[in-house]
Amino acid sequence: MLNQQNGYQPLSVKALVLLGLAAFLLFLPGRAVTPPFDRDEPRYMEATAQMLESHNFVDVRFQDKPRYLQPAGIYWLEAAAVSLTGSQNQRAVWSYRIPSLLAMSGSVVLTALIGSMLFGPQAGLGAGLLFMASVLVAAESRMATIDSCLLFTVLLAQLALTGALQDRMRGVSTPVKRAVLYWGAIGCGLMLKGPVILIPSFATPLMLGMLERDFGLWRRMRPAWGWLLSAAILVPWCIAIGVVSHGEFFRNAVGTNFLGKVASGQQAHGLPPGYHLLVFLLAFWPGSFFAACVAPMVWHARKQERVRYLLCWIVPHWLVFEAIATKLPHYVLPTYPAIAILTAAFLAQGGDVWRNWPSRIWGRALLAVYGVAWVLVGIALAVAGPTLVWVLEHQISVGAIVLAVGVLPLVGLSAWYMTRAYLQRAVLSALAAAMLLYVGLFTVVVPQLQSIWLAPRLTALVQAHQPCAESRVISVSFSEPSLVFLLGGKVLLTGAENAASEMKAHATCTVALVDKRDTPAFMAALGDKAKDAVSLGAVSGLNYSNGRHLLINLYKLRTASQ
Template sequence: MSASRLPVAIERFLLSPISLLLVVAVAFVLNAWSLPLTDVDEGAFSEATREMMARGNLVSPTLNDAPRHDKPILIYWAQAASVSLLGVSEIGFRLPSIVFAVLWMLALYRFCLRHADRRTAQVAALVMGLSLAVGFIAKAAISDALLNLFIALSMFGIYDVFCADRDGKPTRRLLFYTYAMLGLGFLTKGPVAVFFPLVVSGLFFISAGAWRSWLRAIFFWPGWLLFLAIVVPWHVAVFLDQGDAFFRGFYLKHNVNRYANTFEGHGGKWYYYLVVAPFVLMPFFGWLLAVGGKVLRQIRRSPLGTVRGDGLFERFLVLWFIVVFAFFSSSGTQLPHYLLYGCTPVFILLALYRPEFERRWLAYLPLILFALLLAALPEILAVAASKTSKPFEKFLLDGLALAFSDSARWLLPLFAVAAVVFAVWRSLPVWQGLVLAGLLQALVVSAVIAPRAISVTQGPIREAAQVARAAGGTVVAWRIIMPSFSVYRQAATPTRVPVEGELVLTRTDRQPEVQALLAPGLQMRNLYQKSFVTLARVEREMRP
């Protein structure tokens, strides 16, 4: 094949269903069945599901036998259904997120088909699947893929209601559908799943001069009845099971207080998402920089939109992103994946305004810098390991430096070389090169970085749990929060000072601290020790 025809073949591939299947396989599925569960989140969700099934209580999740009020029930039910089929395993807990991410991609594709065209739908789905943060949550046993699915479906329903009402078509079915998605989103993560659709829809309908339509939709009482029919039964059941503990723990602590205060040192800075956004959207952040001004000018200056002829489609998408970005930028607690609630419209905008040959270096610069950072990662880890003096950090960094001292030293620089090649390949349209780079990035993360990093940070936990399970007896933890240990041991692990005959899981650097807390005449005998993890049995000292 001649060099001049290669971009045509690339475009044909990228616009085919095969490319989407490849994205799902690499970004969502690869190694999801084998990598250890990560802590804290994956371990916490998985152990709560396992305990819920073990106790036969499908109403009130617990974590290490203590009530867990972090999230409503829907994700636990989904994981329980998966585990009942696949068993207590990594893929058993992660499969729901993979499925929900695929459904999110499919919903995005169908929405773009309705309001744009097939090429835009295809590119939007590719961009979504290959964005760095989406790849992380798609194969993680947490609630975020499910929440993003329902937020997206709710927002898509809102825009469909707007278009149907403007065109004089019936909206009753669409309203029922939208309220159902709001209800399911509420059962996934509570008020946030309703807050954003209500605020964005209000701003959008009012800005479009359709405030009466918005009021009709908001006061559509059959829709609220459907919403309540979805949400209320479980809330009644959890109240009957444990009183108002969930309502105080979830709605007050994990919603009101989490927004007002910084939890667990997560963020609290107005500029947090300006720093985080490039990594969340990598390798497409430069693409956003290249077309962002054009999108805003289109909305502000031109009476003609790219899709429906009036710019309202773009306005809806931009408002969706801005509301999410502004809300979490002012929040006391900030985490990178929160920004994803507002990234679905970004994926669509990038597809609508996909650059061909313009502003090439601006589009590629963030990717090249990121790829160079990854290329230097083995050396960065080695230097950091040599300079730290804290025992816990020393254990981790030494392990990571060793893990990345193998073939990663030349595999990661190859990704940087590929990024530069795509940038200088001037006959290759910008959007195509960035999507190809996204495929390589997903492969590098799933097959090179994640296996090495997770084997160091989580491998010892899984191995220690297997030793503890074989040894039997009571196991407790001391000043180490690794709920995946309980998943692999298939038993809850309370946190307290151990007594004679019990096993204790602790950090290696905290072993002397545990010894000092033991009753006189007791000592710790290590059953397993690797990196930062120690599992020991508390025994009576042998006297000569």
């Protein structure tokens, strides 16, 4: 079992800096060459770009529609990154992704720091590496969305709570600076995604207080006045947006977006309870098998103060998001650092403890099945690169094959160590496999998948054939926000009939993007002008957002002067 001493020396500043640098370098590849991921990422990008163009930093909009889903914090961060890099006029995707890169790198450091404060330097370092190498973290760190930045604020609040827990274990008072950090982090989290941050930040000390029948940890956070700090961060913008939107922001953000996700599955994401537990195998890979290994030991040690604290961090948040109707993998991301810490803490014990673990036959059978599933996921990830290039592009990618050849032996070595209960060696091999996989995937494979990147190719087609300096672009068949962002927001998304009417009214400078399925309706709507419609070029590919294969032509009407 875990050592019962009251505290540990945290990782040194040098170790934390090196870990943060390693995370930064792991998350860096592919950021500039990967186009915007539909659908959420380009919505944030376009809204940020419009914020910079309009200099309106209160009323967030996507084209001419208000984007009343969450506060403006993430748009401010992305706007700052774009402005500081001087890339405002370039629509460069990498600059919008800077906040996520920095926030996730910082989250790795905070995970390691909290882990080392609770269980020692070895456990802290292991937790940081397990968290850094997970599939979901590798994906979220590369997208210009809220979740990486929100996670960073969650971890800042948990760092304050962990420090207060250590103070309680040592029998000393908690300095005010911890409460300031806690409520300041909550205020920043509220500015990013509204009340979501309250779930882990409030549930952890309150659940711990209920279990212990002592709310001392909560009182150490000075709730009597601390909430005023969070309010000071959030309320000014709330007043401003309330005035500008005449209250519409709160009706939509709270009533439709937040509460709507609780009652029903939004955007076809309604799934039953158990979804997050099932997806965990892939989302936390390669750490998922090792988390399963330690789960029974964590349960046996649940009454230990530090273990109980982490369980109070994980369980309430996980149960809330298993219960709500709308489910996406990143909803439980704030629990992953705590899971990584517990996993690393028990793995750090080493020795022969794993040779007869689990002790019951049925437990060993379940763990063996999960291990087989883990290996299959690793193999699938390793061969995904060359397979996708072959299936989507009909090409043999030597680079992707070399990548798979490098990853597969490491997965196999990890599996071999697992069968012999050398879990520390197994996790090191698995971490090496994951890191090699991500670097290769985003530098070798993703740039070759041209058929799924329709928006950049359609943008290039429009720019090569636009009839006027300020051409009017209409998209009938491809309405993904990535196209809106890459075309500078100047594209009309509408149906075939409206597109035809616009082309007839503004024939000289108007072009339309129309898929072959929509072409008959488009030509019928053009009427006698259909004979003047000419194709300036075509782009074919897969819209991965809905699975439709498209062949999109760029149409223009011939005019009398042509």
